[in-house]
Amino acid sequence: MATVYQKPHALTGKPFHYCPGCTHGIIHRLVAEVLDELGIEGTTVGVASVGCTYNSYEYFNCDMVQAAHGRAPAVATGIRRSLPDRQVFTYQGDGDLAAIGTAEIVHAATRGEKITTIFVNNAIYGMTSGQMAPTTLVGQVTTTTPFGRKPELHGYPVRVCEMISTLEGAVYVERVAVNNVANVRKAKAAIKRAFKVQMAGLGFSIVEVLSICPTNWGMNPQKSLEWLEQNMMEHYPLGNFKGKDLEV
Amino acid sequence: MGERLLMKGNEVIAEAALRAGCRHYFGYPITPQTEVAHYMAKKMEQLGGTFVQAESEVAAINMVYGAASCGVRAMTSSSSPGISLKQEGISYSAGAELPMVIIDIVRCGPGLGGILPAQCDYFQMVKGGGHGDYSLPVLAPCSVQEMYELVVEAFNIADRYRNPVVIMGDGYLGQMMEAVTFRDEEPIYKADKSEWATTGSELKRDHHTVTSIYIEADVLEAHNNKLQRKYAEIKKNETRVEEFNCEGADVIVTAYGTVARIVKNVIKDAEKEGIKVGLIRPITLWPFPSESFEKYAGKCNDFLCVEMSAGQMIEDVKLAVNGRSAVHFYGRTGGNVPSQPEILEQIRRIMAEK
Numbered sequence: 001m002a003t004v005y006q007k008p009h010a011l012t013g014k015p016f017h018y019c020p021g022c023t024h025g026i027i028h029r030l031v032a033e034v035l036d037e038l039g040i041e042g043t044t045v046g047v048a049s050v051g052c053t054y055n056s057y058e059y060f061n062c063d064m065v066q067a068a069h070g071r072a073p074a075v076a077t078g079i080r081r082s083l084p085d086r087q088v089f090t091y092q093g094d095g096d097l098a099a100i101g102t103a104e105i106v107h108a109a110t111r112g113e114k115i116t117t118i119f120v121n122n123a124i125y126g127m128t129s130g131q132m133a134p135t136t137l138v139g140q141v142t143t144t145t146p147f148g149r150k151p152e153l154h155g156y157p158v159r160v161c162e163m164i165s166t167l168e169g170a171v172y173v174e175r176v177a178v179n180n181v182a183n184v185r186k187a188k189a190a191i192k193r194a195f196k197v198q199m200a201g202l203g204f205s206i207v208e209v210l211s212i213c214p215t216n217w218g219m220n221p222q223k224s225l226e227w228l229e230q231n232m233m234e235h236y237p238l239g240n241f242k243g244k245d246l247e248v
Numbered sequence: 249m250g251e252r253l254l255m256k257g258n259e260v261i262a263e264a265a266l267r268a269g270c271r272h273y274f275g276y277p278i279t280p281q282t283e284v285a286h287y288m289a290k291k292m293e294q295l296g297g298t299f300v301q302a303e304s305e306v307a308a309i310n311m312v313y314g315a316a317s318c319g320v321r322a323m324t325s326s327s328s329p330g331i332s333l334k335q336e337g338i339s340y341s342a343g344a345e346l347p348m349v350i351i352d353i354v355r356c357g358p359g360l361g362g363i364l365p366a367q368c369d370y371f372q373m374v375k376g377g378g379h380g381d382y383s384l385p386v387l388a389p390c391s392v393q394e395m396y397e398l399v400v401e402a403f404n405i406a407d408r409y410r411n412p413v414v415i416m417g418d419g420y421l422g423q424m425m426e427a428v429t430f431r432d433e434e435p436i437y438k439a440d441k442s443e444w445a446t447t448g449s450e451l452k453r454d455h456h457t458v459t460s461i462y463i464e465a466d467v468l469e470a471h472n473n474k475l476q477r478k479y480a481e482i483k484k485n486e487t488r489v490e491e492f493n494c495e496g497a498d499v500i501v502t503a504y505g506t507v508a509r510i511v512k513n514v515i516k517d518a519e520k521e522g523i524k525v526g527l528i529r530p531i532t533l534w535p536f537p538s539e540s541f542e543k544y545a546g547k548c549n550d551f552l553c554v555e556m557s558a559g560q561m562i563e564d565v566k567l568a569v570n571g572r573s574a575v576h577f578y579g580r581t582g583g584n585v586p587s588q589p590e591i592l593e594q595i596r597r598i599m600a601e602k
């Protein structure tokens with residue numbers, strides 16, 4: 001019988017600890033499938049960040065380094081500069097990347113570091129129980145915006161891809177979502193392309209993945225997907241921001 | 249013996265690191281250590297090494313963390329306010345057991361303070377400015393020649409114990425020019441990092457992980473116990489101290505770095521007045537050379553600790569002397585340096601009170 005579906009080699013097989021319905025697991029799998037298909041698991045070093053995926057090093061089969069909150073792009077810079085013939089990726093949440101780690105991601109991008117960032121935007125701080133993230137939408141209720149995010153009190157949600165795509169060192173910038181099968185396929189294609197851009201030595205690549213956090217959004221997974229489609233996609237339009245036509 | 253050159257302390261730091269095989273430097277400009285970066289920027293490009301001017305000290309130390317994870321000799325240099333920013337990364341590096349060298353050319357504080365020399369980083373370096381139970385070897389040279397030798401040694405200690413190592417010098421040591429004699433060949437400790445470094449598995453081995461997080465209490469405690477055993481080993485093997493003129497001394501002065509050099513002149517001045525002054529110069533601030541103090545405590549009745557700070561090392565001196573002798577203190581701050589006459593006056597006062 002032909003095998004049509006199996007665990008990617010680049011995943012260890014350790015069961016994920018993520019909440020039921022959480023899309024972090026899907027995104028892990030997509031990254032692992034890309035490592036498999038490009039044949040680069042053995043030449044890749046990943047950087048885990050601080051958030052619900054702090055221990056993604058237990059799930060990815062490639063060599064992994066755990067970084068302090070927000071510092072993954074700096075750690076990845078040190079790795080990539082030491083291993084010029086390897087691939088390096090960071091896996092970061094929106095609190096990690098767009099709040100405490102804003103300086104690190106902006107400067108890794110502007111230096112054109114040959115790394116790939118998988119940026120998981122779930123509009124909330126998942127791990128620390130649902131506080132406002134820089135990406136939290138206006139009106140969204142979180143544990144630190146109990147009456148909804150108000151611009152006059154809490155400012156506005158940041159659009160990372162739009163911002164990063166203004167930097168010359170960032171050569172591939174795309175926003176995807178994992179809310180349905182078609183989008184999951186597109187997400188995987190974007191992640192693959194981002195790694196290829198890195199392998200071609202072209203510069204910094206980032207894929208922002210819109211993701212759900214049923215636990216802290218206080219909705220079941222299906223409602224969460226609907227909320228993502230109806231609210232997040234409006235503020236965070238999917239699509240390529242840079243590097244669509246790169247030859248890789 | 250090899251080349252003898254007249255060089256600035258900061259340049260010697262960089263040259264020593266290169267001679268020790270360091271090809272990865274990450275830093276952010278700050279006075280009074282910036283010449284380290286200038287030297288590295290030039291040499292690394294010529295040698296095909298890595299020089300990155302990071303966006304902050306926070307980023308720089310994390311770049312070192314990444315490079316050290318891959319097993320290469322990596323370093324950063326900074327001065328007091330910059331070191332404050334690095335403390336997060338230093339704690340993570342100690343937890344993840346990453347060999348690296350961190351240079352602190354100390355300036356006066358607190359806050360932005362000033363750019364003049366000081367020794368007021370003793371607490372943040374020796375006692376651990378970052379969070380958690382960790383220790384770092386802290387080497388304190390007192391001359392440009394010793395700076396060179398200790399920087400090379402720092403890389404060896406770092407690799408031998410898989411631990412960050414600090415070189416702490418006051419601003420004078422970074423800025424002054426002195427003759428330095430280089431060895432033709434450096435004594436390099438070659439560590440086998442193949443068991444843990446994250447260099448890519450080539451699918452030929454299990455994947456490696458560099459991390460400082462251990463969520464379960466017992467696992468983290470076991471990790472901490474392992475670190476403490478390592479620190480005990482470092483204490484046993486790496487404590488360095490210079491004792492001078494201590495046997496039968498009326499007063500033993502203790503000082504490190506530039507201040508210790510001034511004290512050596514004071515010893516001559518005091519001798520002319522018939523006062524025998526000894527010197528204990530800690531070369532490693534951690535591990536602290538407590539045994540040297542224990543040896544003379546109770547025999548010499550008066551110790552005088554002189555620092556370019558409001559009194560930081562004196563805490564370790566008191567712990568070592570443990571009440572068996574009086575411990576006096578003299579310090580200057582703000583970039584002022586305790587002068588030869590000032591220190592001599594302190595000694596005269598102690599003698600008068602005897």
Ligand SMILES: Cc1ncc(C[n+]2csc(CCOP(=O)(O)OP(=O)(O)O)c2C)c(N)n1
Nearest residue numbers: 050051052069093094095096124125126127
């Ligand atoms: C320096 C520091 N500050 C705060 C924290 C606490 N903390 C852990 S995870 C986290 C937020 C993570 O949110 P995000 O990056 O969005 O990841 P998610 O859990 O949503 O995937 C915070 C604030 C920490 N670990 N370190």
Ligand code: SF4
Nearest residue numbers: 018019022052126213
């Ligand atoms: S808290 Fe949210 S982001 Fe974290 S695992 Fe649960 S659902 Fe996923």
Ligand SMILES: [Mg+2]
Nearest residue numbers: 093094124126
């Ligand atoms: Mg989040």
